[in-house]
Amino acid sequence: MRNLAAHGLMAEFASAADLVAAAREVREAGYRHFDAYTPFPIEELDEAMGLHHTRLPFLVLIGGILGGLGGFALQYWTSVVNYPINVGGRPLFSWPAFIPVTFECTILAAGLTAVLGMLALNGLPQPYHPVFNISRFALASRDRFFLCVEARDPRYDPVETRHFLEGLDARRVSDVES
Amino acid sequence: MVFPTKGRRETVSSHLPPLVEPGHTFGSVTDKISSAVTERGTPRGWIVGFAFSFLLLMVLLVSVTYLLVYGVGVWGINIPVAWAFAIINFVWWIGIGHAGTLISAILLLLRQEWRTSINRFAEAMTLFAVACAGLYPLLHMGRPWLAYWLFPYPNTMGMWPQFRSPLVWDVFAVSTYLLISLMFWYIGLIPDLATLRDRSESRVGKTIYGLLAMGWRGSARHWHRYETAYLLLAGLSTPLVVSVHTIVSFDFAVAQVPGWHATVFPPYFVAGAVYAGFAMVILLAIPLRRFYGLQDFVTLRHLDHMARVMLATGLFVAYGYMMETFTAWYSASTFETYMIENRFFGPYSPYYWALIFCNVVVPQFLWFSRIRMNTTALFLIALVVSVGMWLERFIIVVVSLHRDFLPSSWDMYSPTIWDWGMYIGSIGLFLSLLFLFVRFLPMISIFEMRTLLPGAEVKEDEA
Structure with a gap:
């Protein structure tokens, strides 16, 4: 049965450069509740996502x-x-x-x-997180780069956001059930 | 497809072999390193090696049991040589551990990217070496079951530890070192544990690695804090590692015994620790890269760099020997000059000259790049240095103690079979832990290796 309360939309990218470019576009489009998932830390991504401060x-x-x-x-x-x-x-x-x-x-x-x-x-250890519902997400710890726009973002719209992500060189975009 | 061979943020240095052999991708690096863990069958070489190490571990078990039953009298120690193998081995093991922290923390802060493929097993080596080191002072206490008396806790005896004693400083230094090294190693492992969780085919593997990975999902927000924490830990470990061997040297330097009471001890001990530690990293790296076919990641360039560090710290140590001799002569103190005379020509003089041969003469071959690039020669030199560093501690502990101020209290020391059993057994403990580590955890940091690949580079104009 499909869970109606979706967590968000997950876009998959083939390279770090594509992901960083996409993260910048998503941020510029006004989204705030999104996260990127990568197999290694990418310095440029912090800037693209506007992550500057940590306590x-x-x-x-x-x-x-x-x-x-x-x-x-x-x-x-x-x-x-x-x-x-x-x-x-x-x-x-x-x-x-x-x-x-x-x-x-x-x-x-x-x-x-x-x-x-x-x-x-x-927030670790965290036994459950919706992103793991996507089977291809296992590649996030190997060689793929993911970006998830979360449904709680005020600008989120299941159709509009999907179109937007598809226009960002994403290999595929999938729904994340919560 | 041929990738450029230089690593990220690396200046071009054409005369050196590359850090990662060309042609690797994120996927191939992941597969290659994790295959040693995820492969179904256990290689025969591993079984034979582990069986041998486990046999030595049993020697430790027997020696410890015998010691606990009969007391420290089973060792060769007596007055005046009350500190012998236990303290020699303690200092030897803890010194070996220092290279792991140096590689993981100091070289990280100095942005030495060649550390990436050797830091994981060097850190594991640190942890296991500190575990071996910790055994000795505990067992040397005579009543190890009261070891908790060393820690400050409110007790019915109304007593507290003597905080002016270097031996109490040692307790704090070594336990802090063990905890920080453990956390540093574990934090470094988390992203790789997530990789193993995602790649593991067995249910047991998925569950165990999943629990250990704590739900790591590679989120950019997590990476951001992760990198900050990792860098902070590196910054904290750097003064810590220097402090640990400094405090170990205080165990000696704060006492008045000729041969111990010297201001050169802290830097000389730290240099000796790094020297012995790099020798051990080389001793482990050469067989590991051969048996697991990791020549693409631990290249000749890594061995060359480690050999250079070994040569440099070896020269510091040689300077330490010179200064000990000079200070003894310059002090014009009868006891100090006799201490050196006794080292040079006394009953234990062959050990002293063997030490000079192992630690000062043999490493001079490392000036030649052909020897630094020859794995067999490098392995043998590292072995000789390890023996030399053990002899150094033997000279400091035993030869200083056996003839102190009063000739009436002089005596000779010789180890018993139980001393040797403890020593060989601790090598068994170290090797057993190491074999388990290479079988169940990735011996090279996978996520850090990915950052060295050309694909990890994000050019600003593309983005």
């Missing part, structure tokens, strides 16, 4: 700062406040000796933020 570097910075402060605070509190040991009269707050662990905590927290943040912002 990730900022999050990683915050993660790193918190990790560093947390690591240093842990060492300060344990060595000076909670469990002070007098070793030959040396100062309890021997901060230079705390730097290596502070550094490692900074890197660990920043690295964890980078990985988990990337996955979270990308």
Whole structure:
């Protein structure tokens, strides 16, 4: 049975250059809810689709700062406040000796933020996504390039959009069921 | 159809062999690399190799069991040489790991595109080497089941780790290194796991690779964040890898023992780590490219570049040996000068001269491009360097400890069969993990290889 609530229309392209050109046209035509699917990252595509900002570097910075402060605070509190040991009269707050662990905590927290943040912002892991309903989509992880205009876009029209995509050198255009 | 041989963003260098042999397409690269994983039958060579590695792994199992039952007395360690094989092997393994991070992170930041076909298995090598390294300090503790005492957690004893000790720094450095390397490797694998999910014909394969790929669909919005995260991780790994071996060197340099207490240790250890690591990458790359027919992707140019890095870091290490000797003489300290005299002419002197031969003399052959391009010669040199780097740690650990300040405390050290069992067994663990890796995961990054092909280039005027 056909699902009436379609996810959108999927156009298939044979080359990266065709896809980038098509993505630019789709964006210029006023579509905003669309996505491209490629077997490898394409720098030019980010620009064509208008992808400029990601919050990730900022999050990683915050993660790193918190990790560093947390690591240093842990060492300060344990060595000076909670469990002070007098070793030959040396100062309890021997901060230079705390730097290596502070550094490692900074890197660990920043690295964890980078990985988990990337996955979270990308919405992964995601067990189901409508694009996988198209059998040829398996080629998106091999050598084909796809562009999907989503039905939630206000400019989306099942007939008009299909015509538009077919005019963009697409090898084929198919409906994506949700 | 003949494609231009230069890679993307690569300046033309006509005298060097190409990074990817001409004639490859996105599809052919994908098929070639993933076939080692998706093919139905397991090659006989793999079975024989894995069986051999698994046998060595069993040697490890027996050695560890015996150690746990009878305690560290089964090893040759005693006072004054309380650190011996366990620490030598720890430093040796963790050093080997460093090349993987160097290739995946530092060379990425420097836009060295030749790293692309070797970074995946070099990262795997890092991970497995760090796993082998981690075993030793744990088992050397005597009561490994209390290893969690090393971590700061609120406990009923009311105690905390001593954060002024380099040994605690080591715990943080090595566990951070292991976690970051694991995440870096896994993140790099996700798009390739999606490829395997889509190409796998068996239900089991589809399910397992599907779960591991986490629903990756190659969305441009995802790639955008993915590349940012990957670059950030590379930027974080770069100082991390330098810090790890620096901290390992602090285990020695912070102590007063002659032969350990030297300011040259951190850079000298880091250079030695990269040196040993590249030797191991070469040792793995040469047989892998031959058995899996990957000469198109891991070309002579890659081997040439790795040999050059090995030569350069070998010279750093040689400088380290010179500075150790010079500092000992210049210090005019009886104990420091005796330490060098004991290395040169003492009871362990043959090991010292073997070290100089392996690490300083033999690598000089790498000045000749004909030797760098000859896989047999390169393999043998890398093997000699690996042995040399093991001897270096033997000299630092054992020869420094066995004769310290008081002649009344001097003693000789010799390893027992259980020391050797642990060492050979850890090689078995490393090789077993490596064999499983090449069978079940793509040993070359498929999606990154695609970006090197001419078809990946999008010219602005076309778009």
